[in-house]
Amino acid sequence: MDFELIVMQLFSGLALGAILVMVALGLTIVFGMLGIVNFAHGALFMVGAYAGLWIASLTGSFWWALLVAPIAIGILGMGIERFLVRPLYGRSPDDPLLLTFGLGYVLVESVRITFGTDGIPFSAPEALQGVVDLGIGYFPVYRLFVMAVVALVLLLLWLALEKTRFGLIVRAGARDPLIMKVLGVDVGRLWLLVFGLGVGLTALGGVLAAPMRSVSPEMGTLVLAEAFVVTVIGGMGSLLGAVVAGLLVGVAISMTALFAPEMATIVMFSLMALILLARPQGLFGRPGLGA
Amino acid sequence: MAMLEVENLDAWYGASHVVHHLSFSVEPGEIVALVGRNGAGKTSTLRAVMGLMPKATGSVRFEGKSLLPLGAHERFRLGLGYVPEERRIVSGLTVRENLQLGLVAAGRTDERAAIDEIAKSFPRLKERLGQQGTTMSGGEQQMLAIARAIISRPKMVLLDEPSEGIMPVLVEEMGVLFRRLRDQGTTLLLVEQNVEWALKLASRAIIIDQGELVHASSAAALLADKDIQDRYCAV
Numbered sequence: 001m002d003f004e005l006i007v008m009q010l011f012s013g014l015a016l017g018a019i020l021v022m023v024a025l026g027l028t029i030v031f032g033m034l035g036i037v038n039f040a041h042g043a044l045f046m047v048g049a050y051a052g053l054w055i056a057s058l059t060g061s062f063w064w065a066l067l068v069a070p071i072a073i074g075i076l077g078m079g080i081e082r083f084l085v086r087p088l089y090g091r092s093p094d095d096p097l098l099l100t101f102g103l104g105y106v107l108v109e110s111v112r113i114t115f116g117t118d119g120i121p122f123s124a125p126e127a128l129q130g131v132v133d134l135g136i137g138y139f140p141v142y143r144l145f146v147m148a149v150v151a152l153v154l155l156l157l158w159l160a161l162e163k164t165r166f167g168l169i170v171r172a173g174a175r176d177p178l179i180m181k182v183l184g185v186d187v188g189r190l191w192l193l194v195f196g197l198g199v200g201l202t203a204l205g206g207v208l209a210a211p212m213r214s215v216s217p218e219m220g221t222l223v224l225a226e227a228f229v230v231t232v233i234g235g236m237g238s239l240l241g242a243v244v245a246g247l248l249v250g251v252a253i254s255m256t257a258l259f260a261p262e263m264a265t266i267v268m269f270s271l272m273a274l275i276l277l278a279r280p281q282g283l284f285g286r287p288g289l290g291a
Numbered sequence: 292m293a294m295l296e297v298e299n300l301d302a303w304y305g306a307s308h309v310v311h312h313l314s315f316s317v318e319p320g321e322i323v324a325l326v327g328r329n330g331a332g333k334t335s336t337l338r339a340v341m342g343l344m345p346k347a348t349g350s351v352r353f354e355g356k357s358l359l360p361l362g363a364h365e366r367f368r369l370g371l372g373y374v375p376e377e378r379r380i381v382s383g384l385t386v387r388e389n390l391q392l393g394l395v396a397a398g399r400t401d402e403r404a405a406i407d408e409i410a411k412s413f414p415r416l417k418e419r420l421g422q423q424g425t426t427m428s429g430g431e432q433q434m435l436a437i438a439r440a441i442i443s444r445p446k447m448v449l450l451d452e453p454s455e456g457i458m459p460v461l462v463e464e465m466g467v468l469f470r471r472l473r474d475q476g477t478t479l480l481l482v483e484q485n486v487e488w489a490l491k492l493a494s495r496a497i498i499i500d501q502g503e504l505v506h507a508s509s510a511a512a513l514l515a516d517k518d519i520q521d522r523y524c525a526v
Contacts, residue, residue, distance in 0.1 A: 165391070165395055168384075168388055168391060168392065168395065169392075169395055171381075171383065171384065172381045172384060172388075172392050175381050175382055175383060176379055176381050178343065178375075178379065179375070179379040179381060179392070180364075180392070181342075181343070181362065181363040181364050181367075182341055182343070182363050182364075182367060182372075182373040182375070183364075183367060183392050183393055183395065183396060183439070183440075183443075184364045184367035184368050184395070184396025184397065184443075185364055185395065185396050186362070186364050187364070
């Protein structure tokens with residue numbers, strides 16, 4: 001097996017990992033700040049892909065789909081927080097878990113009824129089709145584009161959280177909502193925005209992933225499992241953990257597919273088990289969080 | 292008109308009824324000490340005024356405005372500051388960032404000037420603006436919690452056990468600061484276990500026992516009355 005093939009597979013793993021990073025970021029932001037495990041997250045990834053498909057078919061532009069779908073699904077997420085999740089704050093942690101679990105089913109069935117059960121192809125725009133010579137081999141342009149978009153989103157997210165007043169409030173609110181209340185912050189509105197942001201990120205992941213696989217009602221199911229593994233490996237609630245673990249899992253799946261394809265699906269679970277044995281809180285998690 | 296008027300306040304934690312028909316008032320520009328034994332209901336009273344109790348009934352008015360229908364963040368915006376017993380310095384944030392939190396909802400745009408101004412009253416904090424807040428000593432953290440609460444210039448500050456676990460020299464510094472705040476027109480409602488210290492600072496005193504008001508007088512009168520202090524405040 002030559003070196004070029006291994007490097008190309010590594011790049012493929014990073015592209016897959018970039019999608020996982022988007023989904024896991026949304027999951028971990030919502031868990032880290034609201035303490036809610038959102039089981040509808042995979043379904044919202046799928047809804048994001050369908051929203052992108054629909055907008056692209058209306059406008060004829062992938063770019064509009066990429067821009068508008070995450071915002072629209074983010075607003076849907078805010079509606080979910082406001083009318084479904086918020087009444088459950090302060091109750092048993094099982095309640096929002098069960099609610100989002102059921103909501104996931106509702107979303108999948110709604111899409112099945114509306115768009116049918118068959119997968120629908122979603123083409124990347126012409127400018128992003130084809131391959132590019134990286135010097136060591138040819139690599140799909142679209143996958144490089146996905147990696148660049150995710151890197152840009154991560155940079156913007158980091159700047160927003162670390163360098164702005166909103167980011168300061170979010171970081172403090174995640175650690176101590178009570179003190180933010182007595183310092184005049186409407187924590188309910190903050191959670192609304194955070195939930196919308198988390199859902200918008202997974203919807204962006206859905207739109208980005210759509211040209212790499214066909215759009216189908218089930219596309220969120222595997223992604224949800226992968227995103228949970230990424231979140232657990234990275235540490236529940238840790239943004240840095242979601243990024244590192246997302247790329248790690250993407251590369252692990254991709255490299256295993258090269259050497260032992262039949263093991264590709266279970267490698268991430270083995271990785272998770274190994275890391276949890278060494279660090280029960282995950283790579284970057286805080287001990288006790290999520291217990 | 293009193294700045295804070297509490298009438299027939301009742302408050303609960305779940306099924307536990309912790310404040311019973313409590314009535315008192317605080318005038319503008321005074322320091323009132325709220326004292327009593329551990330578990331008497333002092334912290335619950337402050338929390339009810341600030342909107343942090345799960346259930347509270349009766350009437351709490353701040354400058355004539357009814358507080359009970361409002362959330363804690365809305366009470367802050369009316370001019371109520373709160374320093375909780377546990378200090379609650381936010382981990383992972385520097386001293387400067389913790390101070391910034393006190394300004395985010397206050398609508399002040401001169402953030403740097405406000406922090407420089409507050410640092411003059413808290414020289415220990417000025418030296419540590421870049422340090423993680425939770426790595427400071429207990430006394431310094433208490434100073435930071437107070438600075439964070441007053442940086443937005445609230446009209447009234449509710450202080451819950453500010454001297455607890457603090458070195459005597461810092462407690463004295465705190466007393467000087469509270470007198471200066473009062474002289475500048477800030478009203479203080481002070482919950483304290485350190486009764487003597489609180490009574491020397493305050494103009495009036497209220498004793499709560501088992502969630503009920505059992506004594507109200509001038510602070511000087513209570514300071515002189517060891518019998519009442521022993522009956523209701525002795526540990």
